[in-house]
Amino acid sequence: MNNLKFNQEKPIDLIAIGRLAIDLNANEINRPMEETITFTKYVGGSPANIAIGTAVLGHKAGFIGRVADDQFGRFIVSYLEEKDIDTSSIVIDQSGAKTGLAFTEIKSPTDCSILMYRENAVDLKLEPKDIKEEYIKQAKAILISGTALAQSPSREAVFLALDFARKHDVVVFFDIDYRPYTWKSTDETSVYYNLAAEKCDVIIGTREEFDMMESLTNPGNDNDFVTAKKWFDYNAKIVVIKHGKEGSISYTKEGESFKGRSFPAKVVKTFGAGDSYASAFIYGLMEGWNVDQSMEFGGASASIVISRHSCSDAMPTAEEVKTYIEKCKKEEGQSV
Ligand SMILES: Nc1ncnc2c1ncn2[C@@H]1O[C@H](COP(=O)(O)OP(=O)(O)OP(=O)(O)O)[C@@H](O)[C@H]1O
Numbered sequence: 001m002n003n004l005k006f007n008q009e010k011p012i013d014l015i016a017i018g019r020l021a022i023d024l025n026a027n028e029i030n031r032p033m034e035e036t037i038t039f040t041k042y043v044g045g046s047p048a049n050i051a052i053g054t055a056v057l058g059h060k061a062g063f064i065g066r067v068a069d070d071q072f073g074r075f076i077v078s079y080l081e082e083k084d085i086d087t088s089s090i091v092i093d094q095s096g097a098k099t100g101l102a103f104t105e106i107k108s109p110t111d112c113s114i115l116m117y118r119e120n121a122v123d124l125k126l127e128p129k130d131i132k133e134e135y136i137k138q139a140k141a142i143l144i145s146g147t148a149l150a151q152s153p154s155r156e157a158v159f160l161a162l163d164f165a166r167k168h169d170v171v172v173f174f175d176i177d178y179r180p181y182t183w184k185s186t187d188e189t190s191v192y193y194n195l196a197a198e199k200c201d202v203i204i205g206t207r208e209e210f211d212m213m214e215s216l217t218n219p220g221n222d223n224d225f226v227t228a229k230k231w232f233d234y235n236a237k238i239v240v241i242k243h244g245k246e247g248s249i250s251y252t253k254e255g256e257s258f259k260g261r262s263f264p265a266k267v268v269k270t271f272g273a274g275d276s277y278a279s280a281f282i283y284g285l286m287e288g289w290n291v292d293q294s295m296e297f298g299g300a301s302a303s304i305v306i307s308r309h310s311c312s313d314a315m316p317t318a319e320e321v322k323t324y325i326e327k328c329k330k331e332e333g334q335s336v
């Protein structure tokens, strides 16, 4: 059991809101992008990855976002539909805005970076009129992703979605998803992230992302408990701080804390860990599992995805994750 209350009468498990983009992952890995010749195209964008992860795990996902009226936009919508994700609230944008491109550089399994082409990005053209109250009302939970707060009108659209979620008994997950290249200043980032976080039930971020959020209000703090405690005075029930290979730590409003382990991984690339962790963690919570069981599921999913070339295309089924956990525990001599 956990401390979240999902309304089981709602037909959609999780609606993700925000970035639908394209990943172009280098095929010639373990070298700088200057030496890369070919790339493989995948659907990308953190909230898109999380929605895809949710669907592959076996839950019903939906999406609110905008795509460009071009080949990339059609590829994205088609891929989501193949995963049985509801695309009825994806708007085909006619402004000429372009799909965000993430060129990924895999210099080594531990030295990866992303070259972002996000000029006039279509995902940030999301408008309040794209947010349908009747659609959000159908979800047990929504996921907002911090990058969608970076510019208007996307920013206002997200805050409207938050208001509808709070009005209709919809649990709100906030993946901080801080991508500096999308913001003008850290002060602006910190202010808007804090305003959004006040309305959320579960906040997930890395230590560095929380440092950014606290840069104005509690500069220099690196204490995870101090970070988490602040949000329980608002709507938060669970706060998760991710620590890469070291795993994760969570705190609950009731005063519990849990350490999430990481799992062995034959790392191909590091990115994708956060999105796969989030989708599997949310899956566990929606299944009614304990917070620590859900964290374990998230950690195992992450170790699978970083061992594969893609993010979205690499998302595992619930059976794959469970089997991997059992395999690791057996090899570690633990009772399964
Ligand atoms: N090298 C690794 N080996 C095993 N598990 C890992 C590794 N890196 C990350 N993880 C798992 O993934 C979770 C999330 O990773 P991380 O803390 O890097 O989040 P993130 O920075 O949001 O990820 P991303 O790189 O996708 O942005 C960790 O808590 C851990 O469980």
Ligand SMILES: O=C(O)C[C@@H](O)[C@H](O)C(=O)CO
Binding pocket: 019, 021, 022, 023, 043, 044, 045, 046, 047, 049, 102, 114, 271, 272, 273, 274, 275, 311, 312
């Ligand atoms: O979220 C992004 O814009 C980048 C993603 O598309 C990419 O898959 C990644 O970095 C996932 O963590």
